[in-house]
Amino acid sequence: MAIMQQQSNSNLDTARQYVNEVYETVKKRNPGETEFHQAVKEILDSLVPVFAKHSKYQDHAILERIVEPERLITFRIPWVDDNGKVQVNRGFRVQFNSAIGPYKGGIRFHPSVNASIIKFLGFEQIFKNSLTGLPIGGGKGGSDFDPKGKSDNEIMRFTQSFMTELSRYVGPDTDVPAGDIGVGAREIGYMFGQYKRLVGGNEAGVLTGKGLLYGGSLGRTEATGYGLVYFTREMLKTKGERLEGKTVIVSGSGNVSIYAIEKAQQFGAKVVACSDSNGYIYDENGIDLATVKRIKEVERKRIKEYVNDHPTAIYVEGCENIWSIPCDIALPCATQNEINEESAKLLVANGVKYVAEGANMPSTLEAIEVYLNNGVYFGPAKAANAGGVAVSALEMAQNSARLAWSFEKVDKKLKDIMKNIYKNSVNAAEEYGYSGNLLVGSNIAGFLKVADTMIVHGVV
Structure with a gap:
């Protein structure tokens, strides 16, 4: 022995x-x-x-x-603003690994975008996509373009220029982008229109996150946020608990955050805070989601406007202190590295029991150590937020078959996928001696499928 x-x-x-x-x-x-x-x-x-x-x-x-990425594409994006001035941004697409299927991953428009961020997102996407059980490889793309404050015509001109270059490298069986931060239905629509214009034909499968009028899938808008909560619910079940009655903090107020709030509330949780890049709101009575949706999705304003409709709520400038609010569950859904070691310690001190990541890599390595060392049950992004890419792959399947599934059918498949991701992560952690560690379990489960396929394919 x-x-x-x-x-x-x-x-x-x-x-x-x-x-x-x-x-x-x-x-x-x-x-x-x-x-x-x-x-x-x-x-x-x-x-x-x-x-x-x-x-x-x-x-x-x-x-x-x-x-090592299979390829990293960098390109210039010239466009003309509303004042007639030529602007130039930089575009990226990393096609990281296609062992198990065509490259699949979103496009991000944000001033912070650079090669490092695109490569981190693409690398994570390999394992996330593997975990879904669907035949999709890992990729990611974006630009340092900032859509904030831009007119619809400026965004259209920019996205058309972006797709003019990107169209050389994507296709339904090669690389299928989707949305991410700064890229929603409007941007996807403009990109799809330009792709059709350039390529000819109606290749609906070249992009996912499309509008329902031209090949989109019911349930795609809600998928990442809903999937995050379905995964969180599985985490609680393991501990013999339920979402009902739990106090929840959700950072961000974009697509993922909004639908995570919606599904958490449907399960009886009390969501008391959310944020944007300027600050956060705290409503001890529970966030009124209809107000948040109106402010962010219709009016496209800042989250501080919430207190105009709910004067008992509090708005705090700056985002970092949202993690000082006592809660049972934290769902970081804003951006990478939003929770550092100090913020993680604040969460622990204020009673958090579960952290599940809706954004990509929102916790630093030091923050994750704090969770694990203090008994916080941690759901890493590649597992917990995989619902979005999972339903994107379901959208690809519908496009290929020229079918449109009901919301109920898509939602059921999403629930099953998130349950399987959780189960496979738990089982892998157990098999390799890290029982209860979903970070290790999800990384191993995602890796094995890709690695075994790469061996079968030979040295390519």
Whole structure:
């Protein structure tokens, strides 16, 4: 028994050394790309027990290959503003891994977009898409264009220029983008119209998140937020608890946040706070979602307007202190690294029991350590927010078959997918000695499917 334990420890040490060597190579090859480094480290650290148990993945250099994008496309986007002045932005598309299917991942328009952010998002997307059980690979795209304050005509001209370049690299069986931060139904519509204009024909499957009039899917708008809550509900079930009566904080007030609030409230939870990039609102009576939807989806105004309709609510400038509000459940749905170590400690001090990520990588590595060290049950983004890409893949299936499914059918499939993601993450964590650790479990479950496929395909 002692000899077997020594061998096991030796295997772990060897695997850890190997993983660290790969990570150091990633940092050397991608200098200054801190978000990409963070995403790679979080996943690679989780995979140590896999490499300790199975030498075949090291023999086939799967890790060295999976951290390197199949291609990274960078391009210029010239467009003309309403004053007749030529503006120039930078566009990106990373086609990271196509082992299990065509590249699939959103397009983000935000001033912070750069190669590091696009690569971190694309890398995460590989494992997230694998977890859905659907045949889609990992990709991501975007631009440093800021849609805030732009007219509809400016956004149309920009997105048409963006798609003029991107159209060379995407297609229904090659790469299927969707929306992300700054890219909603309006932007998808303009991009789809330009793609049709350039390519000819009506290839509905080239984009997902489309309007219902031209090949979109019922349930796609709600999918990420609803899926997040379905995943959270599974987390609570494991602990013998329910969402009913729980106090919830949801950061952000965009698409994911709004529909996470909606579904949480439908399950009887009390959502008391949400935010935007300027600040947050706290309503001890529970957020009035109709007001938030009107402000953000119709009027396109800032969340501070909420207190005009609900004077007992409080608006606080700045977003970071939203995590100081006592809650049972935190659903960060705004952006990457919005919860740092200090914010995580505030959450713990104020009684949080569950954290499930609606945004991509909203918790720093230090924050995750705080959760795990304090018994907070943590649902990582690649598992918890996979509902959006899952229903995007269902939209692709409907487009291919020239069918339109009911909302009920799509929603049922979404529930089943989120349950399976949770179950598979739990089982993988258990199998590799990390019982109850959904971060390790989801990383391993997502990795194995892609890695095994890459081995079958040979060195490509």
